[in-house]
Amino acid sequence: MENDIFRELKYLAFTARLKRISDNMLYNAKDLYKELELDIDPNWHLIFMMFKEKDTLTMTEIADAFQISQPAVIKIINKMKQKEYLISTKDATDSRKQLLQLSAKAKENLPKLEKVWEAGRKSIMEILEGNETILEQLDEIENQISKMNYKQRVLKNLQDD
Amino acid sequence: MENDIFRELKYLAFTARLKRISDNMLYNAKDLYKELELDIDPNWHLIFMMFKEKDTLTMTEIADAFQISQPAVIKIINKMKQKEYLISTKDATDSRKQLLQLSAKAKENLPKLEKVWEAGRKSIMEILEGNETILEQLDEIENQISKMNYKQRVLKNLQDD
DNA sequence: TTAATTTACTTAACTAGTTATGCAAATATA
DNA sequence: TATATTTGCATAACTAGTTAAGTAAATTAA
Structure with a gap:
């Protein structure tokens, strides 16, 4: 770890x-979920957490909240539906929309899952101990x-030399 | 950004x-490399940086330095060879090993590439401005x-409740 | 000096994301 | 009210990583 090349390269190895x-x-x-047979x-x-605040969500709402692409959300949601953690119904007023909700199975399993997530939260706290400001950073x-992305900055920095 | 769910979830959304x-x-x-037609x-x-310190490397040395799996290294190296940035020769004393070196093409292109990487380094510095301690964090x-990984910590935290 | 183990690399199958493209429904506009 | 634009979701092809399993060469041990 002492002669870790990423450490030596500093900014160049940040990503x-x-x-x-x-x-x-x-x-x-x-690996953990596999071992726990979940x-x-x-x-x-993250999806479950969103359903805590609002019990019906659409694909687009999830993609916006997570700032990931729609195809990525579709893959996650389809897998959750296939494993019967989510059910979807067509929106009555806008038939393009899918209204997503947690299934009975999901709600049933929630207490067990929340124990694991709580242990996960504690584990992250341990790992970040003494370095909690990283979250604000x-x-x-x-x-x-979001002000100026990496690509734009590099192009700008290539120009002013 | 203000009501970013990742921000709300704090530790739970760290990863x-x-x-x-x-x-x-x-x-x-x-996207940048595409636009610059590189x-x-x-x-x-990162591979190029390693070759600054040692002009002959093996797959295993690269995998160890980056702490990524050997199959991942093989894919990177094969693509670099295919694009003629690397050449490999069999080690005379150990025929399992491939000795990797930068090609003439690589060395020729290096000055142009280094300009881009330097602009990249500056861009990261800008992005991290005021938050440079994140690197030590x-x-x-x-x-x-490395002391105890995420999975081990979660299993431990699941036990002690 | 043969047998067992380790090392260096390889291949296959999978995962979680991306961009590009498309289609149909809803909305805005001439 | 017909047309153009936007929105919501879907599919295909790609990427950069993973684990699992395998082969052949080198090393260690009986």
């Missing part, structure tokens, strides 16, 4: 380092990117 | 947030994970 950590966490989570995916918890980084 | 940022940067970088991938710069986070 790769974020990816390394998030991939590591993702595959850990998949037929759910990492990131479904990530906010600010996303803010900077 | 998703890292993924969101790193994906955003990755696709920006791909037939290289994001992350090749990421070090510490990877340190924590």
